[in-house]
Amino acid sequence: MSPWQCAIAGCGASFDDAEATIVHQATAHDHHTCKICDAAVPEGYFAIRHALDEHGRAEYVRAYDASADDIRERESVKAEIEATVDVDRVVERVEEEGGF
Ligand SMILES: [Zn+2]
Ligand SMILES: [Zn+2]
Numbered sequence: 001m002s003p004w005q006c007a008i009a010g011c012g013a014s015f016d017d018a019e020a021t022i023v024h025q026a027t028a029h030d031h032h033t034c035k036i037c038d039a040a041v042p043e044g045y046f047a048i049r050h051a052l053d054e055h056g057r058a059e060y061v062r063a064y065d066a067s068a069d070d071i072r073e074r075e076s077v078k079a080e081i082e083a084t085v086d087v088d089r090v091v092e093r094v095e096e097e098g099g100f
Contacts, residue, residue: 008043019085019093022046026090026099035063042099045081045090048074
């Protein structure tokens, strides 16, 4: 079984590594519209990064009706990804495929 699976509802595509998963989520899925600032951001990792980095926990909790556990889960996904992949390289690949 592949260790990386797209967690977006109804998808379930699986990949050999985190980088491929993130590129898939950012390019194969519709953009996510931020509930806080209405920005269109690529789905998956970039949507999480946008919400946590641009807005912070308190705003995220209010806008998404999220719990402290939800935040912790997203922060751990984000940290795991950032420890595993070269995010700059992923950004380049997503740009090449027109994800931004
Ligand atoms: Zn997917
Ligand atoms: Zn936003």
